[in-house]
Amino acid sequence: MDAKVANGLVVSPRIGSERFTRRTCGSVRVSRRFREQDRLPVLVSAQLQDKTRNWNWHKTASLEVSCSYKNFPASVLESGGIHAPFDDALILKNKSQEIEPYLSGRCIYLVGMMGSGKTTVGKVLSQVLSYAFFDSDTLVEQDVDANSVAEIFNLYGEGFFRDKETEVLRKLSLMHRLVVSTGGGAVVRPINWKYMQKGISVWLDVPLEALARRIAAVGTGSRPLLHHDSGDAYTKTFMRLTSLMEERSEAYANANARVSLEDVAAKLGHRDVSNLTPTAIAIEALEQIEGFLKEENGDFAL
Numbered sequence: 001m002d003a004k005v006a007n008g009l010v011v012s013p014r015i016g017s018e019r020f021t022r023r024t025c026g027s028v029r030v031s032r033r034f035r036e037q038d039r040l041p042v043l044v045s046a047q048l049q050d051k052t053r054n055w056n057w058h059k060t061a062s063l064e065v066s067c068s069y070k071n072f073p074a075s076v077l078e079s080g081g082i083h084a085p086f087d088d089a090l091i092l093k094n095k096s097q098e099i100e101p102y103l104s105g106r107c108i109y110l111v112g113m114m115g116s117g118k119t120t121v122g123k124v125l126s127q128v129l130s131y132a133f134f135d136s137d138t139l140v141e142q143d144v145d146a147n148s149v150a151e152i153f154n155l156y157g158e159g160f161f162r163d164k165e166t167e168v169l170r171k172l173s174l175m176h177r178l179v180v181s182t183g184g185g186a187v188v189r190p191i192n193w194k195y196m197q198k199g200i201s202v203w204l205d206v207p208l209e210a211l212a213r214r215i216a217a218v219g220t221g222s223r224p225l226l227h228h229d230s231g232d233a234y235t236k237t238f239m240r241l242t243s244l245m246e247e248r249s250e251a252y253a254n255a256n257a258r259v260s261l262e263d264v265a266a267k268l269g270h271r272d273v274s275n276l277t278p279t280a281i282a283i284e285a286l287e288q289i290e291g292f293l294k295e296e297n298g299d300f301a302l
Contacts (some may be wrong), residue, residue, distance in 0.1 A: 095286040096128040105176040107199030116204040118181040124282040126179040187251035203255035212238035257288035
């Protein structure tokens with residue numbers, strides 16, 4: 001949502017604001033999180049430019065905040081544009097900066113069912129933490145010169161793939177500052193947990209209905225544990241995922257941190273987890289990692 005600025009800085013009345021008398025040019029960009037909030041006062045910082053000169057000058061104007069949003073403190077933001085203080089990207093950046101020193105370079109391993117978004121969220125986390133990103137499935141494919149995991153299953157069998165997966169995790173465990181997206185079944189082997197415990201493991205827990213819709217929409221051909229089942233795409237996917245979850249749920253629960261997409265959606269006012277952005281999920285992942293680090297280090301003060 002943009003509120004254009006001309007002849008005075010004017011923020012959309014939906015977030016409750018006053019008119020600033022200084023003539024300016026620019027814009028105010030407000031996070032989508034505000035859309036369901038009614039007249040939420042915020043602090044803003046305006047960058048003002050005198051069109052008749054070749055230099056820029058800055059003026060900070062603020063509104064006194066009379067409330068907060070989900071316990072996040074309000075703040076005055078100054079950047080090339082004007083962003084709402086609760087902008088997802090800023091929250092993600094700030095949270096990463098808070099916990100990064102306490103990670104001590106340890107790797108982050110994302111575990112969870114197929115289609116849970118481990119690769120997508122992992123790339124977001126790696127970027128904000130300045131970590132490298134690896135997908136263990138991709139590394140196995142490269143090692144055996146295969147085009148897909150499904151091809152490896154067809155040519156060599158699942159046992160061969162699992163052995164290669166374990167070897168990949170062993171090698172990654174010797175490294176630092178990585179975010180690793182693991183295969184959905186990596187958790188079933190205890191030896192894999194031995195390697196992942198050298199870092200911090202995070203379970204992306206997604207409702208099976210949402211997973212089934214997501215996977216059915218793109219097809220099951222690339223999912224070797226799914227595409228042999230009969231029936232319509234959604235039904236066979238949901239039934240197989242249910243069976244796999246029964247086998248793996250206890251193993252997933254071994255993770256150091258759990259990100260429940262249902263909880264995140266409820267917290268943000270979404271009815272469907274499919275409305276969550278990768279950034280919102282990454283924020284929750286960092287918050288859960290923070291909780292683990294606090295417990296591990298005796299509730300350190302951030």
